[in-house]
Amino acid sequence: MSSTAAVAAHGARAEHHAPGFWRTYVFSEDHKMIAKQFLFMALFMMSIGGLMAMLMRWELAFPETQVPGFHWVPEPFMYDGAIPPNTYNAMFTMHATIMIFFVVIPILVGCFGNFLIPLMIGAREMAFPKLNMLSFWVGAVAGVIMLSSFFVTGGPAAAGWTSYAPLSAVAIYTGVDWGQNLWCISIIVLGASSLMGSINYIATIVNMRTRGMYFFRLPLAIWSLFITAILMLLALPMLTTALALLLFDRMGGTHFFLPSGGGEPLLWQHLFWFFGQPEIYVMILPAMGIVSDIIATFSRKPIFGYRTMAYAMVAIAFLSWIEWGQHMFVSGMNPALGAAFMITTMIVAVPAAIETFVWLGTLYKGNVHYTAAMMNALAFVAMFVIGGMSGIWMASAPVDMYLHDSYFVVAHIHYVLFGGSLFGIFAGITYWYPKMFGRMMNETLGKIHFWITFVSFNCTFFPMYILGMAGHMRRIYNPQQYDFLTPIIPINEFISISSFVLGAAQFLFLANIVWSCFRGAKAIDNPWHANTLEWTTPSPPPQGNWRGTVPIVYRGPYEYSSPEVAEDFLPQSQSIEHSPAAPD
Amino acid sequence: MLEYLYFPHDISTFGPQVDWLFELIFWIVIVVWIAVMIAMLVFMIRYRARPGRKAQYIEGNSRLEIVWTMATAAILVALAFMSRSTWADIKEHGPPGEVFFLVNAKQFNWEFTYPGPGGKFGAKHDLTIENEMHVPVNKVVRIDLTSRDVIHSFFVPNLRLKQDVVPGHVIHVWFEATETGQYEIACAELCGFGHSGMKASLTVQSQEDFDKWLKDQYAHPPAPPAPAAPAAPPQGASPR
Numbered sequence: 001m002s003s004t005a006a007v008a009a010h011g012a013r014a015e016h017h018a019p020g021f022w023r024t025y026v027f028s029e030d031h032k033m034i035a036k037q038f039l040f041m042a043l044f045m046m047s048i049g050g051l052m053a054m055l056m057r058w059e060l061a062f063p064e065t066q067v068p069g070f071h072w073v074p075e076p077f078m079y080d081g082a083i084p085p086n087t088y089n090a091m092f093t094m095h096a097t098i099m100i101f102f103v104v105i106p107i108l109v110g111c112f113g114n115f116l117i118p119l120m121i122g123a124r125e126m127a128f129p130k131l132n133m134l135s136f137w138v139g140a141v142a143g144v145i146m147l148s149s150f151f152v153t154g155g156p157a158a159a160g161w162t163s164y165a166p167l168s169a170v171a172i173y174t175g176v177d178w179g180q181n182l183w184c185i186s187i188i189v190l191g192a193s194s195l196m197g198s199i200n201y202i203a204t205i206v207n208m209r210t211r212g213m214y215f216f217r218l219p220l221a222i223w224s225l226f227i228t229a230i231l232m233l234l235a236l237p238m239l240t241t242a243l244a245l246l247l248f249d250r251m252g253g254t255h256f257f258l259p260s261g262g263g264e265p266l267l268w269q270h271l272f273w274f275f276g277q278p279e280i281y282v283m284i285l286p287a288m289g290i291v292s293d294i295i296a297t298f299s300r301k302p303i304f305g306y307r308t309m310a311y312a313m314v315a316i317a318f319l320s321w322i323e324w325g326q327h328m329f330v331s332g333m334n335p336a337l338g339a340a341f342m343i344t345t346m347i348v349a350v351p352a353a354i355e356t357f358v359w360l361g362t363l364y365k366g367n368v369h370y371t372a373a374m375m376n377a378l379a380f381v382a383m384f385v386i387g388g389m390s391g392i393w394m395a396s397a398p399v400d401m402y403l404h405d406s407y408f409v410v411a412h413i414h415y416v417l418f419g420g421s422l423f424g425i426f427a428g429i430t431y432w433y434p435k436m437f438g439r440m441m442n443e444t445l446g447k448i449h450f451w452i453t454f455v456s457f458n459c460t461f462f463p464m465y466i467l468g469m470a471g472h473m474r475r476i477y478n479p480q481q482y483d484f485l486t487p488i489i490p491i492n493e494f495i496s497i498s499s500f501v502l503g504a505a506q507f508l509f510l511a512n513i514v515w516s517c518f519r520g521a522k523a524i525d526n527p528w529h530a531n532t533l534e535w536t537t538p539s540p541p542p543q544g545n546w547r548g549t550v551p552i553v554y555r556g557p558y559e560y561s562s563p564e565v566a567e568d569f570l571p572q573s574q575s576i577e578h579s580p581a582a583p584d
Numbered sequence: 585m586l587e588y589l590y591f592p593h594d595i596s597t598f599g600p601q602v603d604w605l606f607e608l609i610f611w612i613v614i615v616v617w618i619a620v621m622i623a624m625l626v627f628m629i630r631y632r633a634r635p636g637r638k639a640q641y642i643e644g645n646s647r648l649e650i651v652w653t654m655a656t657a658a659i660l661v662a663l664a665f666m667s668r669s670t671w672a673d674i675k676e677h678g679p680p681g682e683v684f685f686l687v688n689a690k691q692f693n694w695e696f697t698y699p700g701p702g703g704k705f706g707a708k709h710d711l712t713i714e715n716e717m718h719v720p721v722n723k724v725v726r727i728d729l730t731s732r733d734v735i736h737s738f739f740v741p742n743l744r745l746k747q748d749v750v751p752g753h754v755i756h757v758w759f760e761a762t763e764t765g766q767y768e769i770a771c772a773e774l775c776g777f778g779h780s781g782m783k784a785s786l787t788v789q790s791q792e793d794f795d796k797w798l799k800d801q802y803a804h805p806p807a808p809p810a811p812a813a814p815a816a817p818p819q820g821a822s823p824r
Contacts, residue, residue, distance in 0.1 A: 084777075085777040085778065085779075085780060086777040089774070089776075089779070158777070159774065160774050164734075164735055164773070164774070166733065166734050166735070166751060167734040167735065167774065167775060167776060173691065173733060173734050173776055174776055174777070175776075175777060259751045259752025259753075260751075263752075264752065265735060265750050265752060265753075299631070299639060300633075300638070300639040301639040301640070301641070301642065302641065302642065302643045303644075304643070304644050304645070305644035305645075305649055306644070308644060330737065330746050330748050331748045331750070332747070332748050332749075332750045332753050332755045335671065335675035335676055336676070339668050339671055339672070342664055342667055342668060343661070343664045343668070346660040346661065346663060346664040347660065347661075347664075349656065349660050350653060350657045350660060353653070353656040354649065354652065354653055356620065357649065357652045358644075358649075360620065360623055360624055360627065361644065361648075363627035363628060364627050364631065364642070365631060365640040365642060366627070366631045366639040366640075367631065367632075367633045367638060367639040368628060368631050368633055369633045370633075378624075382621070382624065385617065385620055386617070389613045389616065390613070392609050392612075392613060392660070392663065393606065393610075395663075395664075396605055396609060396663060396664075396667035397667055397668075397671045398598075398602050398667055398670040398671050399602060399605050399606050399609065399667070401602065401744065401745065401746050401747075402602055402606075402741075402744045402746060404746055405737060405739075405746070405772040405773055406772070466589060466590055467590075469586075469589045469590050469591055470589075470590035470592065470741075471591075471592055471739075471741035471770075473739065473770060473771075473772045475774045475780075476779060476780035476781075477781075478780050478781065479780075481780060481781045481783070482768060482770060482783065483768055484592050484741055484767075484768050487590060488590060560639060560641075561638050561639040561640065561641050562641055563641055
């Protein structure tokens with residue numbers, strides 16, 4: 001009876017507050033709309049970052065030749081379609097910056113964090129809806145600032161996404177003046193956006209869980225987002241500090257990183273990587289949580305060690321604070337420090353191995369359904385294993401002395417960030433698309449996209465390990481200038497051709513998102529027969545997330561194939577004791 | 585085995601230690617990877633969904649998890665300690681030097697400074713040559729690395745040697761080349777638009793050839809290198 005009253009009351013409230021176009025689609029305070037805004041901003045940025053990657057691959061395979069179809073690009077960016085070295089440096093800088101700060105983090109944290117946290121913990125909204133809106137729009141301003149750097153004299157930043165000082169600190173060293181300043185400003189602004197988001201996530205998860213949703217009943221996606229939010233909250237001030245010092249060096253005449261005035265170039269690296277190492281886990285932890293949910297759902301089995309997985313993610317987050325020196329083995333840092341960082345770095349492979357074990361254990365004796373989401377999630381596991389294990393070589397400082405700053409590193413980060421995070425993103429978008437948009441994504445198109453991406457991804461990035469073993473330095477404009485790199489010219493060409501296929505395949509994914517938005521089959525409330533709370537409300541959820549009362553939680557999120565019920569799933573909100581059949 | 589993986593031919597005394605560690609990790613990783621992939625594929629095929637079947641309700645297995653964790657940790661800690669001793673051999677207690685150099689990096693050239701005829705560095709007799717390094721074979725070469733502008737990285741693939749060159753620091757490295765020949769020195773840290781192609785040649789030769797070459801150089805010193813102004817940007821590629 002009370003629920004009927006709540007429905008009526010809610011209906012009345014909804015009529016009073018039916019927001020107009022601007023409040024619904026632009027300056028929305030609804031976490032679901034903000035999630036979509038983050039998603040579309042990131043997909044737009046991904047197409048720019050991807051284009052940069054394609055141009056770089058052309059240059060590496062066919063150095064100093066004209067890129068077909070790019071004759072229109074004005075000088076000095078390109079010369080009749082040929083890429084000059086400065087533009088090449090700007091492209092790998094912007095590719096990494098855009099993909100890290102404006103694609104992977106906005107989707108994993110901005111989109112999934114906003115969409116999933118209230119729906120999965122049983123809250124009607126985020127703790128601070130206005131702050132949430134502000135977080136997106138500040139992030140969008142940061143994106144505009146970053147893109148505007150393409151149009152200033154000298155072009156965008158060209159000192160690498162790591163922006164090592166003094167190269168980044170003095171305009172004449174790169175020939176980039178305002179581009180680098182705007183890069184710093186944009187990321188400072190974006191940091192403010194991320195801080196607002198992380199405060200909001202933490203407050204929401206701590207305070208707004210529905211009745212019965214104890215911490216150890218949270219889905220692993222929420223665990224991962226919670227840990228991620230804490231990491232961001234603690235790491236971002238470090239980056240903001242470093243960027244402010246860099247801006248002072250560039251514009252205020254200080255010498256924090258410039259030895260000519262008594263500054264210390266290695267200080268930048270310490271500050272940057274003290275932020276950067278937690279940042280790396282910010283980019284993978286949410287994908288781990290998402291994939292855990294998807295694998296359990298489609299294996300129709302509880303996750304193999306729920307607490308183990310939660311503790312492993314906490315352990316990774318903790319270790320991320322004491323291993324930043326792994327990036328600095330050959331930087332000139334004291335070798336004794338390097339030895340200490342080597343051990344902390346090796347240790348982080350332990351929780352990563354535990355997670356792999358948990359995912360494999362979840363498949364064991366399951367009833368595995370191969371949907372497009374599940375295939376992407378399994379690809380995440382396989383690629384994460386390769387990416388993670390290749391880290392062991394670089395964790396060993398003497399071996400790193402050879403592999404550092406080579407394509408081995410490039411292969412490693414792409415196996416973790418593309419093979420890991422991006423496959424996690426594909427899986428997550430496919431899995432929650434029906435809840436977000438009320439329609440199913442096209443499975444056939446999703447599977448075609450998956451297979452082309454999976455094969456061309458491996459053809460693109462696996463050979464990069466071999467380039468690294470051959471000594472191929474990263475960030476070089478023309479590998480054919482080196483005699484010792486002549487044996488790998490054909491490999492570079494193979495990689496580039498694969499990467500063009502990989503890039504083109506992503507249009508299938510974009511097309512699927514757009515097409516399904518209008519033409520996809522209507523989604524029912526719980527198309528995957530999943531247990532978590534977001535599937536107990538209509539697709540897409542109404543304003544306030546649930547009509548009537550918010551569900552109450554009786555059990556953990558992974559009670560699949562439970563012997564207690566005949567079906568192979570048992571939603572968190574379903575009470576067996578008070579099931580309709582049982583006498584009241 | 586490494587030559588099949590396109591590794592450049594190793595000519596340094598500590599190279600075999602580095603390569604051995606690489607191979608050790610290689611075999612551990614390959615074995616674990618194959619085991620994990622086989623398990624994954626077997627589970628994926630064996631437990632694929634079939635109508636009327638229900639997954640088995642298993643929430644985990646603490647004992648297996650502990651065993652797996654301990655095994656991984658043991659292997660990794662062992663690897664860390666093995667790497668640590670090699671690292672110490674190379675970085676902390678290297679052999680005493682027999683030949684000494686100063687290497688000064690700048691955008692986008694390497695300057696190699698040889699001591700005067702007495703073997704001591706003193707401004708007057710020092711010999712500075714750009715982008716060309718000669719060393720005698722089977723001698724411990726000790727180098728002081730400095731940079732005039734930004735961070736560079738002194739990378740000799742055949743020596744398995746890479747060391748960042750940081751302005752404001754003097755960083756010591758050493759190596760001992762075991763084979764004569766001509767090799768390449770590259771910059772491995774992004775240092776600006778001329779980063780690609782910032783390279784030098786390394787000639788390893790017998791002591792006699794080296795002495796003879798050095799004598800020739802002293803007799804006909806090359807033109808002094810240009811002052812340390814940053815190199816001119818490539819035509820039109822950079823704003824003024």
